[in-house]
Each structure stands twice: as C-alpha cells, then as structure tokens.
Amino acid sequence: MQTLAAVSLAGGQGKTTTCYFLAKMLAKAGKKVLAIDCDPQANLTFFLNHEVASNQPTLLEVIKGTVSTVDGIYPTSEDNLFLIPADSGLAKVSEYLSGSGTGALILQIRLQAIQELFDYVIIDVQPTRSQICLTAVGAADWVLIPAESATKGVNSLLDTQKFLDEQAKVMAFRGQILGIVPFRDRWVGRTQTLESKDNIAAMKEFANHAPVLPTIRESEKFKQATRQGQLLSELGVRDLEYPFEKIIELLEDCKELDS
Ligand code: ATP
Ligand code: MG
Numbered sequence: 001m002q003t004l005a006a007v008s009l010a011g012g013q014g015k016t017t018t019c020y021f022l023a024k025m026l027a028k029a030g031k032k033v034l035a036i037d038c039d040p041q042a043n044l045t046f047f048l049n050h051e052v053a054s055n056q057p058t059l060l061e062v063i064k065g066t067v068s069t070v071d072g073i074y075p076t077s078e079d080n081l082f083l084i085p086a087d088s089g090l091a092k093v094s095e096y097l098s099g100s101g102t103g104a105l106i107l108q109i110r111l112q113a114i115q116e117l118f119d120y121v122i123i124d125v126q127p128t129r130s131q132i133c134l135t136a137v138g139a140a141d142w143v144l145i146p147a148e149s150a151t152k153g154v155n156s157l158l159d160t161q162k163f164l165d166e167q168a169k170v171m172a173f174r175g176q177i178l179g180i181v182p183f184r185d186r187w188v189g190r191t192q193t194l195e196s197k198d199n200i201a202a203m204k205e206f207a208n209h210a211p212v213l214p215t216i217r218e219s220e221k222f223k224q225a226t227r228q229g230q231l232l233s234e235l236g237v238r239d240l241e242y243p244f245e246k247i248i249e250l251l252e253d254c255k256e257l258d259s
Contacts, residue, residue, distance in 0.1 A: 001111075001114075001115050001116075001117075001118050001119065001120070001121060002119070002120050002121070002141050002142065002251060002254070002255055003111065003120075003121040003123065003139055003140050003141045003142070003175075004022070004120065004121070004122055004123065004140065004141065004142040004143070004144060004178065004251065005038075005122075005123040005124075005125050005136050005137060005139070005140035005142070005143050005144070005175075006018045006019050006122075006123070006124055006125060006143075006144045006145075006146055007125045007133070007136070007137060007140075007143050007144070007145060007160055007164070008127055008145055008146055008147060008156045008157070008160050009127055009128065009129060009156055009159040009160045009163060010127055010148075010152060010153075010155070010156030010159070011127045012127075012148065013127070013146045013147055013148050013153060013156055013183055014146035014147075014148065014181065014183030014184070014216055015124055015125060015127070015146055016039070016043040016044050016047065016124050016226075017146075017183075017216070017222055017226065018144060018146050018181060018183075018216070018244070018247075019035060019044055019122050019123070019124040020044060020047045020048070020226055021225075021231070021232070021241065021244045022122055022244055022247060022248065023035040023048075023081055023120075023122045024078055024081060024231055025231065025241065025244050025245070025248060026119070026120050026122070026248060027078050027079065027080040027081035028078070028080075028231070029248070030080065031080065031119040031120055032080050032082075032117065032118045032119045032120070033080055033081050033082065033118060033119065033120045033121075033122060034073065034082045034083070034084065034114070034117075034118045034120070034121045034122070035048060035076075035081065035082070035083045035084070035121075035122050035123075035124070036059060036083075036084045036107075036121060036122070036123045036124070036136075037059060037083065037084065037085055037086035037090075037124055038059065038086065038090075038107075038123050038124060038125045038126055038132050038133070038135075038136040039086060039090070039124055039125065039126040039127075039132070040086060040087070040088050040089070040090040040091040040126065040132075041088075041126070042085070042086045042087050042088065042090075043124070044083075044086075044124040045083065045085040045086055045087070047226045047229070048076045048077075048078075048081070048083050048085075048229075049076065049077060049229050050074060050076065050083055050085045052085050052086075052087045057071055057072045058072060058084070058085050058086055058087055058089070058090065059072060059084045059085065059086045059090055059093070060086070060089055060090050060092060060093050062084055062110055063093050063096065063097070063106055063107060063110060063135065064093065064096050065110070068113065069084075069110050069111065069113045069114050070113070070114060070117075072084045072085075073114070077229065082118075090132065091132075093131065093132060094130060094131040094132065097131035097132070097134070097135055098131050103131050103134060103135055104134045104135055104137070104138035104167070104172035105135070105138050105172070106135050106138075107135040107136060107138060107139040108135075108138050108139040111139055120251070121139075123136050123139065123140065125137070129163060134167070134172065137164065137167055137172070137173050137175075138167070138172050138173065138174075140173070140175040141175045141176070142175050142176060142177075142178040142251070142254070143164065143173075143175055143176070143177050143178060144177075144178050144179060144180075144181055144213075144247065145157055145160050145161070145177065145179075145180045145181070145210075146180075146181040146182075146183045146216070147160075147180055147181070147182060147183060147203060148182075148183045148184050148199075149182045149183065149184055149185045149186065149195065149196040149199045149200055149215065149218075150184070150195060150199055151199065153182070153183065153184075153199060153203070154199050154202045154203060154206070157180060157203055157206060158206060161177075161206070161208065161210075164177065177210040178210075178211075178247070178250060178251070178254075179210055179211040179212065179213040179247070179250065180203055180207055180210055180211070180212045180213065181213050181214075181215070181216060181243060181247070182196075182199075182200045182203060182212065182213075182215040182216065183215075183216045184196075184216065184217075184218040185200065185215035185216060185217050185218060186217075186218040187217065187218070196215075196218075200212070200215065213243060213246055213247060213250075214242055214243040214246050215243060216240075216243050217240055219237075219240060221235055221237050221240055222240070
C-alpha cells in the first residue's frame with residue numbers, strides 16, 4: 001500500500017481537485033483505492049458524493065480509535081474506490097491528537113490495520129499547520145504539493161517545503177516529495193500567460209530537487225467534472241487529464257523500484 005497526501009499550507013491550491021482525479025483514475029485503472037478526507041471543509045467527501053449520517057463514523061472516530069479503521073470506510077459510486085469521510089466535526093480531533101503525545105503518528109498507526117486491503121491511499125489535507133495536517137503528513141509515503149501558478153502559489157510552495165523539512169527533521173515526515181504540481185496554469189490560445197510562465201519558472205527555481213510535474217491547466221471543465229462526479233475524459237477533454245496520468249505513472253514506477 002502506497003500512501004500519497006496532497007499538501008499545501010495555503011487554501012485553493014488544487015489539493016482536493018488533485019485527490020479527486022487521482023483517486024478516481026487509479027480506481028478506474030483497477031487499483032484498490034482509499035480516499036481519506038483530512039479536511040473539516042469536507043470537499044472531497046462532497047465531490048465523492050458521500051453524505052455523512054449523524055450516527056455514522058467518520059475520520060474523527062477512526063483517528064480517536066473509537067471504531068476500527070475498517071468501520072470508517074465506505075464504498076463510493078466508483079468500483080474499487082472507498083472513502084473515509086469527514087465533516088465539520090473533524091476539527092474536534094485536534095484536541096485528541098495534541099493530547100496524545102504522538103499525534104503525528106496516529107493516522108499512520110490507524111492505517112496499519114488495512115495495509116493489505118488497498119493499493120493506494122490518497123489523502124486530502126487541510127491547508128493549515130493543524131494537528132490534522134501533521135497526522136496526515138506523518139502517514140504519507142509520498143507528498144504532492146499543488147501550487148497555484150501565481151505569487152500566492154509560489155509563497156505557499158515555500159511555506160509547505162519549510163514545513164515538510166521541519167517535520168522530516170523530527171521524524172514526523174518520513175516520506176518523500178513526489179513532485180510539485182503547478183495549478184491553474186493559464187493559456188490564451190497557444191500562448192501561456194506571462195503570470196503562469198514566471199511563477200512556474202519560480203517554482204522550478206525553488207523546487208530543491210523535487211520534480212515540477214506537468215501543470216493543471218486553468219479550465220472550468222475541472223469544476224464541471226467534480227460537480228458531476230465525472231472524469232475529464234468522460235467530458236470529452238482527456239488531454240486535461242495528462243498531469244494526473246503522469247502522477248500515476250510516477251507512482252507506479254516508484255512502486256516497482258520499491259519491490
Ligand atoms: P482548500 O485549501 O480550500 O481545500 P484546495 O487546495 O483543495 O483548496 P481545490 O478545491 O482543489 O483547492 O481548488 C480550488 C478552486 O479552484 C475550486 O473552487 C475548484 O473548483 C477550482 N478549480 C479546480 N480546478 C481548476 C482548474 N483547472 N482551473 C480553474 N479552477 C479550478
Ligand atoms: Mg481542499
């Protein structure tokens with residue numbers, strides 16, 4: 001089982017979008033995939049069309065250990081794709097994690113029980129240095145850093161790298177950065193806007209050996225796909241899926257090297 005988390009310390013950088021498409025595309029390719037919503041905004045839960053009933057366990061109960069990990073896992077409308085959902089109540093988990101002494105390791109421990117059940121775990125992470133973010137990063141073999149192709153995205157990348165370095169120094173992040181994914185790369189016709197070009201060049205400069213992966217183009221089609229629970233290929237714009245196809249290739253290559 002390989003665990004991948006999408007992390008950025010600023011909001012609106014494409015984390016949930018990346019998780020949604022990766023999880024769905026991996027599942028379509030026949031992999032057993034578990035998506036985990038580590039954000040009390042619960043956008044991934046919403047995109048995967050899961051409604052949390054008040055008496056049903058979510059990630060909150062899984063992290064606290066009041067239910068077993070499998071009891072927090074739900075099927076989705078996609079074969080092979082399962083979800084540990086979140087709702088706004090997840091914010092309450094901070095208290096538990098900060099009180100436990102080893103908060104950053106808790107999610108990793110909870111996932112040990114399901115090692116044999118999934119090929120990939122895809123974690124959508126809250127955009128703050130919260131306890132939830134720490135435990136998500138602690139569970140990750142791989143981190144993707146999506147970053148908007150704008151000044152805000154470059155700053156978010158720098159903050160996120162610094163944060164991951166700090167976590168690595170105290171052994172609370174033992175994975176690797178799989179890559180940086182420029183988000184909302186804007187082109188007008190065949191010409192990339194200067195803003196996108198300059199900011200992606202800055203990302204390459206600051207990447208610090210992490211690969212800067214193919215960009216996610218600015219397009220309303222992504223919103224349309226997530227709203228309708230579809231893939232970009234199902235909307236007839238398969239070329240927009242390219243960055244996710246490349247990430248999947250990278251993950252598969254890493255898995256082969258591992259074994
Ligand atoms: P948050 O930090 O708030 O959780 P996020 O990093 O998860 O945000 P997303 O929710 O994936 O970011 O995307 C931010 C916004 O950009 C959303 O409103 C989404 O619909 C929109 N969006 C997604 N993909 C694209 C795209 N390719 N082009 C333009 N807008 C997009
Ligand atoms: Mg999000």
